[in-house]
Amino acid sequence: MTDWLASDVAVVTGGASGNGREISCTLAEYGADVVVADLRMEPREGGQPTTELIESEYGQRAEFVECDVTDSEDLQRTFDAAETLGGVSILVNNAGITENRDFLDETEADFDRIIDINVKAPFFASQLAAERMIDADHDGRIVNIASISGIAGRGNGVVYSASKGALRLMTYALSASLGPRGIRVNDVSPGVIETSMTRNDLEMFDSGAAEEYATTTPIGRVGTPNDVANAVLYLVSPLAGFVNGETLVVDGGATNSWGGIAGED
Template structure:
């Protein structure tokens, strides 16, 4: 058995035009899978010609089904699309709260549902990986909607694992910590002298992670090497959430 080979598999990775999703898609492709990327904007110019790409808005109630239809017959689904819309607690609006849950949680559920229906109709097993966050376990100031949505994804992963096991569909998750992406760099880089140094001391491995650090876990979870795992969440944070104090 080629434990980490994804030869013969076809994967859809949502939110994969950049950052963590792009790295996951490239990793799955390197492992042998045919990969369909997804984003809100037009196809990135630097995406491999061998990769598929679907532009779709997951805030549209019909978006998850339309995306699944466009992706074709996939047996791996990585629900990575999500974002942060919070304002300080006293300024947060109902619109932004609903937007957070619509994208981060609701779209994820209905993508998983569409995927499971497709697999069941074809009579094939499948694998789903959901991107949560360490924010699903540990709270952050002025991040109530985002933290709550990521916590919901932790339980959604487990609940789907229970419900979809009879169909031969495994459901697992990853919980990245602080990863250097276009989203995090906007607030991290301007404060490299204080905030970034603080995190580097808190992270046991001494550095902020990269998107590529998340790809290996997804390959493991979706490959034959992870065939006996379902309902699990792999935390990818360099030890950020392990130590209470960190380095002095």
């Protein structure tokens, strides 16, 4: 296996389950030590905690930090944990929440919660990471996990679409701000990915919505966490050394093909 990331320390928010778990393990597979920041250590889908899996399967160092990404002290503790491993050089802002709600039923509390987690938290996590990357003179990389709902609006998730659109534009602005300081910033925008969130919280598979989505993709299926993790791996690897301020859409072609829809990551 290529040790593309052998000198890197990655922080993955929401790294205990779903896409974040797969991202954490994939980065470890390619040589990174990983700080998994999440509200709970146990993966929602079951199995070994992600940090234990990283250590046993890939032989990399891993630390778990119980972290509410909207809490500045928790974020500080997360990056302090990265310092014990050598200092953050990769940040994946993966933690996020979604919704399936009619616009007329949205409340101010709904709005604030989604924006706080999906926009405000990545902003300040990126700021803390960038400060440390610059101080340590690291070749820094930040990847935000956005969504195709931030490209094509979704009527039953207006606040969610607004938050992911904001995150995508934040990515571009950060790339302009941090690129001259040696930090590349990109985003991955998934379509429907089969995770506990889409299966259990949104009930997309029981309702048939996921199957309907699959018919809109030229590839004819929904995505997997591995699809998202491989996209992140590319963006933080040496292969993407001249890629900055870009959106990598991982949706099987649904958004840009005839009959494409705005799905849910």
